[in-house]
Amino acid sequence: MVATISEVQEEIVNEFEIFDDWMDRYNYLIELSNSLPLIKGEYKSNEYIIKGCQSKVWLNAEFVDGKVVYTADSDAIITKGIISLLIRVLSERSPKEIINAKLDFIDKIGLRENLSPTRANGLLAMIKQMKLYAIAYNAKFGELKN
Amino acid sequence: MQDIDKIRSDFPVLKQKVHGKPLVYFDNGATTQKPECVSDIVHKYYTELNSSIHRGIHLLSGNATEQYEKARETVKDFIGAKSSKEIIFTSGTTGSINLLAFSFGEKYISEGDEIIISEMEHHANIIPWQMLCARKKAVLKVIPFNDNGDLQVDKLDKLINKKTRLISIIHISNTLGTINPVKEIIDKAHQYGIPVCIDAAQSVQHTPVNVQELDCDFLVFSGHKIYGPTGIGVLFGKEKYLNAMPPYQGGGDMVDEVSFNHTTYNSLPFKFEAGTTNYIGAIAMGEAINYIRQIGLEKIAQYENELLDYATKCLLKIDGLTIYGNSTKKSSILSFLIKGIHPLDAGMILDKMGIAVRTGTHCAQPVMQHYSVDGMIRASLSFYNTKQEIDYLCKGIEQVKLMFG
Numbered sequence: 001m002v003a004t005i006s007e008v009q010e011e012i013v014n015e016f017e018i019f020d021d022w023m024d025r026y027n028y029l030i031e032l033s034n035s036l037p038l039i040k041g042e043y044k045s046n047e048y049i050i051k052g053c054q055s056k057v058w059l060n061a062e063f064v065d066g067k068v069v070y071t072a073d074s075d076a077i078i079t080k081g082i083i084s085l086l087i088r089v090l091s092e093r094s095p096k097e098i099i100n101a102k103l104d105f106i107d108k109i110g111l112r113e114n115l116s117p118t119r120a121n122g123l124l125a126m127i128k129q130m131k132l133y134a135i136a137y138n139a140k141f142g143e144l145k146n
Numbered sequence: 147m148q149d150i151d152k153i154r155s156d157f158p159v160l161k162q163k164v165h166g167k168p169l170v171y172f173d174n175g176a177t178t179q180k181p182e183c184v185s186d187i188v189h190k191y192y193t194e195l196n197s198s199i200h201r202g203i204h205l206l207s208g209n210a211t212e213q214y215e216k217a218r219e220t221v222k223d224f225i226g227a228k229s230s231k232e233i234i235f236t237s238g239t240t241g242s243i244n245l246l247a248f249s250f251g252e253k254y255i256s257e258g259d260e261i262i263i264s265e266m267e268h269h270a271n272i273i274p275w276q277m278l279c280a281r282k283k284a285v286l287k288v289i290p291f292n293d294n295g296d297l298q299v300d301k302l303d304k305l306i307n308k309k310t311r312l313i314s315i316i317h318i319s320n321t322l323g324t325i326n327p328v329k330e331i332i333d334k335a336h337q338y339g340i341p342v343c344i345d346a347a348q349s350v351q352h353t354p355v356n357v358q359e360l361d362c363d364f365l366v367f368s369g370h371k372i373y374g375p376t377g378i379g380v381l382f383g384k385e386k387y388l389n390a391m392p393p394y395q396g397g398g399d400m401v402d403e404v405s406f407n408h409t410t411y412n413s414l415p416f417k418f419e420a421g422t423t424n425y426i427g428a429i430a431m432g433e434a435i436n437y438i439r440q441i442g443l444e445k446i447a448q449y450e451n452e453l454l455d456y457a458t459k460c461l462l463k464i465d466g467l468t469i470y471g472n473s474t475k476k477s478s479i480l481s482f483l484i485k486g487i488h489p490l491d492a493g494m495i496l497d498k499m500g501i502a503v504r505t506g507t508h509c510a511q512p513v514m515q516h517y518s519v520d521g522m523i524r525a526s527l528s529f530y531n532t533k534q535e536i537d538y539l540c541k542g543i544e545q546v547k548l549m550f551g
Binding site for chain 2: 076
């Protein structure tokens with residue numbers, strides 16, 4: 001059984017609960033940055049860049065067996081850690097699951113400050129772009145698989 | 147600074163903790179904190195004295211008008227203008243430059259004319275001129291700076307020609323900290339009869355500025371960067387230009403007589419202050435100016451220079467740290483990068499340690515392009531900062547290196 005989006009979010013919340021100070025949390029994010037499924041080098045172009053981020057973020061999504069599979073990269077490490085979490089939650093799921101996902105783990109692990117629309121790391125912009133990919137694939141293939 | 151504890155106690159914001167750590171506020175280039183006397187006067191006006199200026203015959207309106215005009219006198223004295231008619235209240239530096247670009251542009255700029263700015267301008271002193279150039283089919287020219295952060299003033303001669311109508315230059319670079327030789331630029335421009343605008347957003351709070359000594363034709367700055375409130379700023383202009391320039395916005399107070407056939411405009415400075423102005427902002431900015439004048443601009447400059455020297459020495463001891471902007475004439479602004487570490491990563495960790503720095507392009511993307519970097523970390527210091535805070539910043543940077551190294 002594949003864990004649901006809520007289950008994975010809960011998992012992440014539990015992982016972060018172990019840390020009582022911010023430094024450990026950020027160190028964990030730095031560690032997580034290494035587990036990011038990296039976007040192919042040729043996609044690290046302006047076409048795949050997410051605007052609204054102070055750091056550069058490239059995101060791609062492919063549609064494989066009815067599931068959206070994300071890859072990404074960033075030049076900032078904490079940003080990479082945050083996208084790796086988003087990908088862990090959202091990647092390899094059906095477009096509908098992604099579109100309907102309520103991402104409450106960000107708040108719960110103390111990264112809410114990164115969610116304000118003007119916050120430079122553009123977490124909101126990333127989530128929006130991930131959902132847009134899901135919407136696009138749903139429009140194109142959704143009736144077949146869902 | 148003689149009594150740093152006393153000065154710090156004037157700024158309530160500085161007493162707080164952020165993320166459980168004492169706040170170290172090093173983002174003064176973006177905006178400065180407000181002394182209690184400034185927030186007190188804002189509160190006092192809204193609770194006791196509020197009334198629209200230049201309108202009513204009643205007591206409150208009369209008082210507010212008097213205080214507003216007194217604030218104009220304060221600004222006039224502060225920058226050494228000849229007359230308070232030369233002082234226009236605007237919404238800030240950006241508002242002032244947009245007013246100037248529109249109004250000066252309407253009067254003096256035609257197709258093929260040229261305007262000169264520099265490579266180290268803040269976007270506020272680039273975009274309004276680009277918009278004007280697009281509107282009038284005029285040409286924008288740029289004085290470059292060298293890698294040290296010094297403006298290449300010797301190249302100005304080649305940029306000036308018969309079509310040059312205006313030079314608009316940043317006094318102190320908000321990114322590099324360079325204090326530009328504006329007097330030299332003004333004197334050179336005046337040899338050709340070209341007026342000069344000085345963007346003093348980063349200078350009036352750090353060093354004495356006198357418009358008559360400089361002989362600049364326009365000068366702009368913001369209230370919120372000079373320990374005053376947001377939403378208020380100043381455009382100084384020589385009367386001969388301001389009189390010739392058309393109004394920027396139409397509305398109440400900027401008129402003499404109005405009929406549906408014809409309207410005549412009010413005289414200076416009211417011609418450029420349409421609508422109900424931010425009079426409480428202006429009055430509070432006057433208070434802020436009085437506050438820093440009481441401490442003394444010379445004393446402020448001297449202490450901030452000490453901080454700059456100390457910070458430069460401390461930062462340069464950190465392995466892999468590069469400071470951008472190393473002019474010998476520099477204000478207390480330090481932009482830097484740590485090798486291999488993204489400024490955003492550094493900024494987020496420093497924030498968690500209670501240190502407020504700016505990261506990103508500092509509204510000066512051409513400066514980033516000059517050095518081929520995507521952004522920088524900037525610490526901009528004020529007279530309420532201390533050497534201990536600089537030590538703590540360095541400790542913070544070591545922590546950042548430890549985490550990302």
